[in-house]
Amino acid sequence: MQRLALNWRRQAARIGFVPTMGCLHAGHLSLVRRARRLAGPRGKVVVSIYVNPTQFGPREDFSRYPRDLARDVRLCREAGVDIVFAPTDEAMYPRPQGAGFSTCVVEECLSNRMEGASRPTHFRGVTTVVAKLFNIVQPDAAVFGAKDWQQAAIIKRMARDLKFPLKIVVAPTFREPDGLAMSSRNQYLAGDLRAQATVLWRSIQQARAVIRRSAKPLPARRLKTGLKKLIERESAARVDYIEFFHPETLVPAARVTRGTQLALAVFIGKTRLIDNAEL
Ligand code: AMP
Numbered sequence: 001m002q003r004l005a006l007n008w009r010r011q012a013a014r015i016g017f018v019p020t021m022g023c024l025h026a027g028h029l030s031l032v033r034r035a036r037r038l039a040g041p042r043g044k045v046v047v048s049i050y051v052n053p054t055q056f057g058p059r060e061d062f063s064r065y066p067r068d069l070a071r072d073v074r075l076c077r078e079a080g081v082d083i084v085f086a087p088t089d090e091a092m093y094p095r096p097q098g099a100g101f102s103t104c105v106v107e108e109c110l111s112n113r114m115e116g117a118s119r120p121t122h123f124r125g126v127t128t129v130v131a132k133l134f135n136i137v138q139p140d141a142a143v144f145g146a147k148d149w150q151q152a153a154i155i156k157r158m159a160r161d162l163k164f165p166l167k168i169v170v171a172p173t174f175r176e177p178d179g180l181a182m183s184s185r186n187q188y189l190a191g192d193l194r195a196q197a198t199v200l201w202r203s204i205q206q207a208r209a210v211i212r213r214s215a216k217p218l219p220a221r222r223l224k225t226g227l228k229k230l231i232e233r234e235s236a237a238r239v240d241y242i243e244f245f246h247p248e249t250l251v252p253a254a255r256v257t258r259g260t261q262l263a264l265a266v267f268i269g270k271t272r273l274i275d276n277a278e279l
Pocket of ligand 1: 019020021022027028030031143144145146147148171172173174175181182183184
């Protein structure tokens with residue numbers, strides 16, 4: 001992949017890149033269309049499909065994460081992707097005797113709260129694998145989804161701090177008609193859990209309505225209590241966190257106004273879902 005990418009670059013082809021864990025849905029495909037626009041008709045679009053073990057915690061769903069490479073490749077072909085890069089674990093984290101993989105990339109400011117607090121080793125896995133993928137794919141532009149807002153902020157910071165010569169683009173969250181953010185993990189939602197899962201979007205809309213009706217900033221604490229109540233009216237829902245914060249710095253906001261970002265993580269049964277939006 002790296003040799004191919006370096007050759008493309010020598011021929012002045014722009015490379016647009018979409019990193020994914022596969023099990024592709026319409027949200028991923030919207031990122032692919034964005035990557036095509038960024039690369040141009042004569043450029044190259046690369047999608048990586050890699051369920052990265054280092055970003056999963058020991059009690060998370062790594063082994064049962066949905067995988068369907070044949071379907072993903074077909075969807076990528078139909079979407080005009082030039083290359084699907086689907087490396088093996090051995091290629092990404094080689095373990096030759098006595099000289100295994102031992103270098104990591106760690107972002108130390110934006111990574112501590114929210115997803116980082118609930119999943120302590122998660123972002124170190126993400127930044128490490130994304131840095132490796134950038135070196136392998138050599139993109140001019142890489143597209144990430146606003147669905148994973150904190151992840152996108154951390155990748156932007158990493159690219160800036162480490163001088164990766166590429167543009168990071170964040171594309172809007174793609175939703176089901178009832179508002180549920182598309183996610184490979186939605187497949188876990190059996191029976192009426194699927195309907196209960198819409199409570200993430202309903203609580204975002206509720207917060208938005210309250211903020212837009214209010215003439216002055218509102219205390220985050222009070223809003224959180226109200227949203228938690230709304231969410232936990234669903235029998236299978238349990239709030240992991242609700243956070244109001246500045247969209248770029250991710251600094252928590254004590255007072256909430258229009259333009260404050262809201263992010264939430266909620267267990268629906270055993271499935272942990274996240275969503276976020278600007279208020
Ligand atoms: P994943 O396969 O979950 O690691 O996601 C790969 C990329 O797709 C990440 O940049 C995600 O933020 C993005 N993504 C996932 N779901 C959505 C969605 N519903 N809308 C837009 N982007 C998404």
